[in-house]
Amino acid sequence: MSKRSEQRGRVTAALDQLRRHLGLALGAAASARQEAEADLAKLELERMIVRAGIERAGADEAIAERSRQPGMTDVVNWLHTVRGQFYADWAEGPNTLRELVGRAAPGAAGDPPGHWLGRVSTNPGTSVPELWRIGTSTVDSKTTGVAQTFDVAVPLLDESHLSITSAPKTRPTVDALVENLLMRVLSTFEPGAVRVHLWDVGQLTAVLPNLYPLSRTGALNVCDPTRLQDLLDELAGHIRRIHAHTMQGGHTSLRAMRLATGKRLEPWRIAVLFGNGEELQSERLRDLRRVASSALSAGISLILVDVPTTLGGSVENISLIDERRAISSMTGTDLVVSLDPPLPSSQVSMAATRLAEALIQKQGGPRSFADLLPGEFGQERSAHELRAPVGFYEGDPVEVVIGDASPHALIGGPSGSGKTNFLYALLGSLAARYSPDELALYLLDFKEGVSFAGLAPGRKDASWLPHARLVGVNVNTDREFGLALLRFLADELRRRSAAAKDHEVTNLADLREQDPHGHWPRIVAVIDEFQYLFAGRDTVTAQATSLLEDIARRGRSQGIHLVLASQDVAGIEAFWGKPAIFEQCTLRIAMPKARRVLSETNEAAVSAPRWHAVVNHDSGVSHGNQLAHVPDASTKDVFPKLQRQLWERFASNAEPRLFDGAISPLLEENDEFERLPTYTRPRILVGQTIGVRNDAHVVELSPTPGRNFAVLGTAIREALSIMDSCARSLAQQYVPGQVEFLVCNLVDRCQPSVDELCKKLAVEQHEVTTIAGPDLPGRLTEYAEQLSTVDKQRVLLLYGAEAALPALEAKAPGVLKSGLDHFRVLLKQGPGSGFHTIGWWRAIARLKDTLGFAGTDDIGAWAALDVQGSELSPFCAGQVVHWSPRPGRALFFDRTTHASPEVLIPFHHPDPEQVRP
Ligand SMILES: Nc1ncnc2c1ncn2[C@@H]1O[C@H](COP(=O)(O)OP(=O)(O)OP(=O)(O)O)[C@@H](O)[C@H]1O
Numbered sequence: 033m034s035k036r037s038e039q040r041g042r043v044t045a046a047l048d049q050l051r052r053h054l055g056l057a058l059g060a061a062a063s064a065r066q067e068a069e070a071d072l073a074k075l076e077l078e079r080m081i082v083r084a085g086i087e088r089a090g091a092d093e094a095i096a097e098r099s100r101q102p103g104m105t106d107v108v109n110w111l112h113t114v115r116g117q118f119y120a121d122w123a124e125g126p127n128t129l130r131e132l133v134g135r136a137a138p139g140a141a142g143d144p145p146g147h148w149l150g151r152v153s154t155n156p157g158t159s160v161p162e163l164w165r166i167g168t169s170t171v172d173s174k175t176t177g178v179a180q181t182f183d184v185a186v187p188l189l190d191e192s193h194l195s196i197t198s199a200p201k202t203r204p205t206v207d208a209l210v211e212n213l214l215m216r217v218l219s220t221f222e223p224g225a226v227r228v229h230l231w232d233v234g235q236l237t238a239v240l241p242n243l244y245p246l247s248r249t250g251a252l253n254v255c256d257p258t259r260l261q262d263l264l265d266e267l268a269g270h271i272r273r274i275h276a277h278t279m280q281g282g283h284t285s286l287r288a289m290r291l292a293t294g295k296r297l298e299p300w301r302i303a304v305l306f307g308n309g310e311e312l313q314s315e316r317l318r319d320l321r322r323v324a325s326s327a328l329s330a331g332i333s334l335i336l337v338d339v340p341t342t343l344g345g346s347v348e349n350i351s352l353i354d355e356r357r358a359i360s361s362m363t364g365t366d367l368v369v370s371l372d373p374p375l376p377s378s379q380v381s382m383a384a385t386r387l388a389e390a391l392i393q394k395q396g397g398p399r400s401f402a403d404l405l406p407g408e409f410g411q412e413r414s415a416h417e418l419r420a421p422v423g424f425y426e427g428d429p430v431e432v433v434i435g436d437a438s439p440h441a442l443i444g445g446p447s448g449s450g451k452t453n454f455l456y457a458l459l460g461s462l463a464a465r466y467s468p469d470e471l472a473l474y475l476l477d478f479k480e481g482v483s484f485a486g487l488a489p490g491r492k493d494a495s496w497l498p499h500a501r502l503v504g505v506n507v508n509t510d511r512e513f514g515l516a517l518l519r520f521l522a523d524e525l526r527r528r529s530a531a532a533k534d535h536e537v538t539n540l541a542d543l544r545e546q547d548p549h550g551h552w553p554r555i556v557a558v559i560d561e562f563q564y565l566f567a568g569r570d571t572v573t574a575q576a577t578s579l580l581e582d583i584a585r586r587g588r589s590q591g592i593h594l595v596l597a598s599q600d601v602a603g604i605e606a607f608w609g610k611p612a613i614f615e616q617c618t619l620r621i622a623m624p625k626a627r628r629v630l631s632e633t634n635e636a637a638v639s640a641p642r643w644h645a646v647v648n649h650d651s652g653v654s655h656g657n658q659l660a661h662v663p664d665a666s667t668k669d670v671f672p673k674l675q676r677q678l679w680e681r682f683a684s685n686a687e688p689r690l691f692d693g694a695i696s697p698l699l700e701e702n703d704e705f706e707r708l709p710t711y712t713r714p715r716i717l718v719g720q721t722i723g724v725r726n727d728a729h730v731v732e733l734s735p736t737p738g739r740n741f742a743v744l745g746t747a748i749r750e751a752l753s754i755m756d757s758c759a760r761s762l763a764q765q766y767v768p769g770q771v772e773f774l775v776c777n778l779v780d781r782c783q784p785s786v787d788e789l790c791k792k793l794a795v796e797q798h799e800v801t802t803i804a805g806p807d808l809p810g811r812l813t814e815y816a817e818q819l820s821t822v823d824k825q826r827v828l829l830l831y832g833a834e835a836a837l838p839a840l841e842a843k844a845p846g847v848l849k850s851g852l853d854h855f856r857v858l859l860k861q862g863p864g865s866g867f868h869t870i871g872w873w874r875a876i877a878r879l880k881d882t883l884g885f886a887g888t889d890d891i892g893a894w895a896a897l898d899v900q901g902s903e904l905s906p907f908c909a910g911q912v913v914h915w916s917p918r919p920g921r922a923l924f925f926d927r928t929t930h931a932s933p934e935v936l937i938p939f940h941h942p943d944p945e946q947v948r949p
Pocket of ligand 1: 449643664667
């Protein structure tokens with residue numbers, strides 16, 4: 033029992049102890065809680081007082097009630113102490129702010145309007161205020177006893193967007209605020225340095241009317257209320273272009289570029305959007321946000337009025353309280369900003385007029401071709417790109433950039449819209465900036481006419497454009513010449529790729545860096561009316577397409593650029609089925625009324641005024657549009673003057689090759705003709721190649737069976753020309769006595785020409801034996817029989833061979849072989865023994881008769897004139913021959929060197945009727 037009671041006593045004591053402890057703990061918790069509640073009450077009171085403002089707190093019943101509770105006087109006292117301390121420090125605050133705004137908003141950015149309104153600044157934009165004044169703010173004066181007013185200013189250009197929210201009936205105040213800001217900005221810089229775009233969802237005509245005098249110039253653009261998208265597209269276009277430019281220069285923003293170069297390259301742009309408090313359409317909103325997020329680094333700021341949205345990039349806010357007051361994110365919600373009073377409207381409008389006049393005067397009206405040219409020629413480097421102004425918009429140059437992002441150009445416009453003029457403006461502007469070591473031009477015009485001819489030396493003007501390596505004119509029927517140019521470019525592409533590979537680089541800029549002594553200019557190939565290349569379902573079209581695709585795709589990295597010009601629709605239709613080329617032409621230039629050059633929905637060319645062009649580096653999408661007035665580059669002596677200056681400056685550059693499809697070339701001027709004496713094996717020149725070089729088509733008269741040459745067709749002049757150049761080129765390679773020319777002419781009309789040739793050969797002291805028609809069978813028999821004992825080269829020049837056929841076929845009684853049989857022997861075996869025939873057959877059937885069954889191999893090479901392609905296939909290893917005869921051209925085929933025939937141009941030959949013995 034006692035044990036039990038002892039146990040109970042111990043338990044009770046323990047429980048008492050526990051209770052005591054618990055009691056203590058609970059007591060402590062209660063007092064802690066009381067303390068916490070008191071603190072909370074103090075903090076709540078503090079918050080109420082702060083919210084209401086310390087002065088106004090006394091008047092607030094709820095605050096007064098709380099303040100009277102025990103311990104709460106501390107709060108009020110403490111707040112008064114803090115405030116006192118703050119104001120002791122802050123006493124200097126307004127002064128500091130005033131100084132700061134004074135420094136950050138100098139001149140028109142912060143001074144009273146009387147100091148600047150109506151004056152035209154000369155600041156080119158190299159020093160830029162950071163802040164722009166909008167009003168003042170006043171700190172309560174009760175505490176300090178002094179009126180504590182300071183200036184309030186907001187950041188804008190390069191720094192921040194601005195979002196303004198109106199209150200009921202404050203639209204005039206908002207207008208005044210915006211007008212004030214814009215006038216400060218416009219008056220800070222030289223005219224033209226700032227462009228303002230105004231858009232108001234509700235109205236077209238009455239947006240900031242005082243600024244309207246500026247709308248005569250590019251400084252102010254008022255946008256149609258329904259066309260916000262156009263404005264956003266335009267801004268997006270500027271942003272892309274400016275970013276591309278600044279990044280290329282290694283700068284992160286236009287501002288950074290300006291600081292680095294000390295030059296302002298672009299105007300600032302401010303777009304003011306007046307909304308109505310309602311959300312924009314989601315698409316617009318998305319575009320607006322996109323623009324806002326990258327605009328500042330392109331020098332573009334937005335001022336949004338009642339456009340509810342959150343913008344990317346830095347944004348300051350101003351919210352109006354009433355007609356004079358606002359709060360702003362610059363000053364915080366506690367300080368009220370007294371907005372500056374509106375500028376007197378008559379003074380604003382006068383100032384705007386003055387700025388507009390100064391701008392117009394500065395722009396000097398329409399610019400001329402000379403304004404496209406730099407002060408000093410040839411100073412730019414083309415390692416990364418080619419960049420040159422081609423025109424002006426509102427006095428500012430509009431540039432064309434040919435480089436990585438826009439490697440090839442497509443130019444379109446109806447006839448007479450100024451395409452050719454544009455090309456001249458472009459060529460002049462480029463040639464004046466880049467030396468011939470930096471830029472090489474290949475110019476081809478398929479139009480009839482001579483539009484590029486002046487760039488090569490001519491009769492009237494001996495100068496040439498030193499950058500031009502090739503000028504092709506009147507090539508409308510010689511599509512093969514276009515093909516030759518493309519082949520040349522493709523070869524050059526391969527050469528450059530190989531060099532790049534050797535130097536382990538992938539583009540021109542790096543190649544030039546690795547190979548500083550190499551000659552790697554950027555190549556620009558201009559093809560006017562390029563659609564001719566694709567005219568016809570033939571091999572020329574097929575080859576041109578695949579070559580163009582290759583050049584268009586790979587030319588970008590190797591510095592080979594195409595500029596394709598055409599009348600719009602024809603040119604674009606030429607691209608049907610060839611999207612690869614079209615898509616690579618990211619630079620589009622649309623002359624007024626051009627169709628389909630820009631993207632489907634882009635109407636800019638429709639409304640472009642005369643002598644303007646829409647320059648678009650974004651494949652024709654609207655946001656890439658840049659309208660430019662193109663100066664007159666076609667008036668007499670405008671371009672030639674520049675050409676002469678450049679020619680004098682870079683005179684050492686070789687003259688370009690001129691290919692003029694309307695002129696017959698001269699044998700004596702052919703480069704191959706000059707090289708002839710250096711060859712050991714005899715070769716005949718049959719005509720000029722349609723190629724990039726001034727070369728000739730050549731047939732080597734090797735000592736193998738069948739190495740003879742036939743001219744086919746009835747075109748006398750061309751036939752005589754080919755016979756002539758064959759004979760004269762051979763004569764050039766032999767010393768007198770080495771060769772005997774056997775001349776037999778069976779065409780009466782040709783006699784004077786043949787005599788003339790014989791005279792020329794004789795003058796060169798070559799042995800010339802003329803054979804009269806009736807003697808031919810006999811003489812051929814003699815030569816055939818003497819073949820094994822031949823002591824010198826013999827060349828038979830046979831004119832009108834078909835006429836000899838009856839006589840050759842005739843057999844003398846008792847004789848086994850006819851003259852024809854001997855002739856066939858000569859054709860087959862003669863070449864092996866130094867006897868070659870160069871014959872002209874006017875009828876192809878007669879040639880077949882001459883050769884007999886299976887004898888076509890004995891004509892090793894031929895040139896066909898007015899003969900249809902279908903007749904030629906037996907002489908062309910049976911392949912289908914496409915040839916529509918055309919004057920002044922022949923189709924040429926050499927079995928030993930050709931896979932398929934090629935077109936040749938017979939050298940100049942006088943009209944046989946004009947040749948007098
Ligand atoms: N910017 C310009 N300023 C003044 N005159 C111009 C301008 N552009 C072109 N011209 C004139 O307009 C005429 C036609 O221009 P151009 O030859 O360049 O047009 P085009 O589009 O090439 O026409 P086409 O395809 O028929 O040759 C020329 O006489 C030229 O002098």
